[in-house]
Amino acid sequence: MMITETHTKGILNPVKQPDDWFGLKYNMNLYRGCQHRCIYCDSRSECYQIENFDSEVIVKINAVDLLADSLPRKRIRGTIGTGSMNDPYMPVEKQYNLTGGALQVIAKNQFPVHVLTKSDLVLKDLDTLVEINKTFAAVSFTVTTADDDLGKKLEPGAPKVSRRFQAMAQIAGRGIYTGVLLMPLLPMIEDNSENVGAIIQMAADHGASYLLPSFGLTMRDRQREYLYQQLDQHFPGLSTQYRQKFGLRYFAPADDAQKLYDLTREVCDKFGINLSMPKFTPEKISSKASQMKLF
Ligand code: SF4
Numbered sequence: 001m002m003i004t005e006t007h008t009k010g011i012l013n014p015v016k017q018p019d020d021w022f023g024l025k026y027n028m029n030l031y032r033g034c035q036h037r038c039i040y041c042d043s044r045s046e047c048y049q050i051e052n053f054d055s056e057v058i059v060k061i062n063a064v065d066l067l068a069d070s071l072p073r074k075r076i077r078g079t080i081g082t083g084s085m086n087d088p089y090m091p092v093e094k095q096y097n098l099t100g101g102a103l104q105v106i107a108k109n110q111f112p113v114h115v116l117t118k119s120d121l122v123l124k125d126l127d128t129l130v131e132i133n134k135t136f137a138a139v140s141f142t143v144t145t146a147d148d149d150l151g152k153k154l155e156p157g158a159p160k161v162s163r164r165f166q167a168m169a170q171i172a173g174r175g176i177y178t179g180v181l182l183m184p185l186l187p188m189i190e191d192n193s194e195n196v197g198a199i200i201q202m203a204a205d206h207g208a209s210y211l212l213p214s215f216g217l218t219m220r221d222r223q224r225e226y227l228y229q230q231l232d233q234h235f236p237g238l239s240t241q242y243r244q245k246f247g248l249r250y251f252a253p254a255d256d257a258q259k260l261y262d263l264t265r266e267v268c269d270k271f272g273i274n275l276s277m278p279k280f281t282p283e284k285i286s287s288k289a290s291q292m293k294l295f
Pocket of ligand 1: 034035036037084086118
């Protein structure tokens with residue numbers, strides 16, 4: 001995959017609507033494009049205008065400096081999220097350490113953070129996350145299948161599911177909130193009670209304190225086209241069934257989603273796993289404290 005370095009003008013985007021999932025106040029994308037190449041990835045959709053999603057990663061090499069400059073000026077201390085449009089721990093992070101650098105800036109400025117990833121590479125920043133957790137830190141791992149082999153077909157560039165859970169156990173062991181984002185759930189591939197039950201069992205075994213489920217898949221333009229090409233390669237005949245069943249609908253629900261939700265509630269209750277995650281309540285930073293940080 002081609003790596004292109006660029007300079008960006010801004011790095012911290014405000015989240016305007018209340019964010020019920022993660023409680024984010026700001027969003028941060030340090031890269032563009034994603035080496036994990038999940039076959040269902042929504043970031044391929046035309047509305048995001050990321051050309052060459054599967055062949056190029058753009059590295060925002062001045063991102064950490066920009067964050068160091070802008071964060072002390074913020075008047076609201078609220079959760080900074082990373083991992084929505086690309087994975088902050090894709091392999092290129094080993095070379096550039098943008099996520100690691102950004103987390104150090106966040107720790108220094110005592111801001112809360114939520115990291116969403118599919119990679120155990122997050123462990124390289126565990127000490128920094130522990131420091132941030134004096135304010136608030138949470139790390140969510142996306143898991144859509146309990147099966148490493150199936151995971152390799154659906155998320156070919158991402159670390160194995162089992163490695164994600166091993167990382168989760170270490171993060172939980174250091175007292176940081178961690179849990180599972182169980183979405184999407186691909187119809188006719190992953191939407192069965194064995195898969196969902198196995199994911200919850202693994203989450204419980206590895207210290208998850210929350211699990212956020214959504215049972216189905218969104219599909220838009222380029223994202224749908226790419227998914228169907230990949231289904232043809234790995235699951236012959238399935239793209240025809242998708243076309244017949246979902247047409248051009250935006251949301252392709254899991255089969256018997258209600259049954260899966262009921263199962264999820266029941267099993268999560270049994271293990272003491274919450275179906276929402278803890279959130280940091282945004283607070284005003286007094287201008288005096290803010291000025292002191294600037295000098
Ligand atoms: S890890 Fe996330 S952003 Fe990256 S390809 Fe997969 S779904 Fe897309």
